[in-house]
Amino acid sequence: MSRRRTVFFLSDGTGITAQMLGHSLLTQFEGIEFQQVTLPFIDSADKARDCLERIERESLRGDGQPIVFSTLVNNDVREVVRRANALFVDFFEAFIGPLEAGLGLKSTHTIGRSHSALDKQEYKQRIEAVNFAMAHDDGASHRDLAEADVILVGVSRSGKTPTSLYLALQFGVKAANYPLIPEDFARALLPEALRAFKSRLYGLTIAAERLHEIRRERRPGSQYADPGNCRYEVAQAEALMTREGIRWINSTAKSIEEIATTILRELKLERQIY
């Protein structure tokens, strides 16, 4: 049996939803190399025919039947693509029926509804959250810190910046981030600017060895990257956060999604955008 499979993500929109669910299903199968191809914005019968050809060509390459993950909403478009010799995983068709029955409503079959910019309020919230995260990255500004939904603290390279940006882009949550530095450890106090917002602080920590690896790549041979210094900073930061009663999470083996989701849940923050 072939150890390679070609996987298509088909959508009349961006294809991101199809990619995400398809990928999470594929992670359940080991030992197969999946060749992943995304075909977005398939919103006409013509484009559907191009996809059909593309999939058919693939199916003749002897790597076994291609897998097609589809979020196609339009029936005519779907009909064309379904003719392909492929394992067709149809997210829309599988669930829209049961949902129509359960809700006692017909679906509108409108395309391009998810991730659409139609909702101006949500869009604005999202952009403002991104601007906020950028303006308050790495303690850059104390202005409007009171507006932050969360202020991430931790040593340099503990994952604060990607987490702040993800919270803003994916959830529309206003996240500032503020570094904990040797001066803070010497003083054994939180940075002054943060003391007023303790309830909104959330800490990120990281295994000292991992921190050393990351810092070494940026500044080889530096005191900053020195293993002993990394151990010191991590220990001090964790002690400080514990003393101050700041909740924290170890980011070492976690994805940005896992960290961000955990923070939302623990601070009881609501996702602002969908």
Added chain:
Amino acid sequence: MSRRRTVFFLSDGTGITAQMLGHSLLTQFEGIEFQQVTLPFIDSADKARDCLERIERESLRGDGQPIVFSTLVNNDVREVVRRANALFVDFFEAFIGPLEAGLGLKSTHTIGRSHSALDKQEYKQRIEAVNFAMAHDDGASHRDLAEADVILVGVSRSGKTPTSLYLALQFGVKAANYPLIPEDFARALLPEALRAFKSRLYGLTIAAERLHEIRRERRPGSQYADPGNCRYEVAQAEALMTREGIRWINSTAKSIEEIATTILRELKLERQIY
């Protein structure tokens, strides 16, 4: 019939996949207000029982049967939650069987595989892309511009920053962004730093009225936000990009996802992370 429904997103992971697909299905139904609740990290029978109670409570509130979107992988956990009086939309169960048959393989039923930090290489690529986007936001640095997969250009507030960050976080693509400013229009030339990388430039433009709205919120009454100035800058930027043969997209009515996906496709960039 009730116009309100409570929707649960259940996952043994972050719940983001369940949210995304569930939301894209819900956008197909108009006139119903969906109360959305995410219950992530449901990885034990105990937690499953808490969910069960939570859903049951909801089902007694008279807003009709709750809807449960689940990406639960673990059978024992799923069994517990399925007892709830709810419309259960089970992404995993619906497709894992057909995939096992099609691939001739049993699924591993391992949880927490999507968005996991297990793949160190992918994780590194993602963080580096984020660092790159931050270091090259708004023309901040010309260093390593040659490493950029794409350099977004456009007038201030045309959507360059959120798009660059999204490309980095979601796709692991290195995106710089560089503003087009009145000085460039006066010279009728691209900023010097960009001329060497023309093939990697991609333009964002925006409707002048929308640009005016956005800029007015940031700097009310300024020349920067003046409607006439916004019209001038947009017209000049579009003329410059056309003269230089730079592809561009109008971001006015598009989501960040739509813009980012279009850029990947038009520059034939591969998604680097999943």
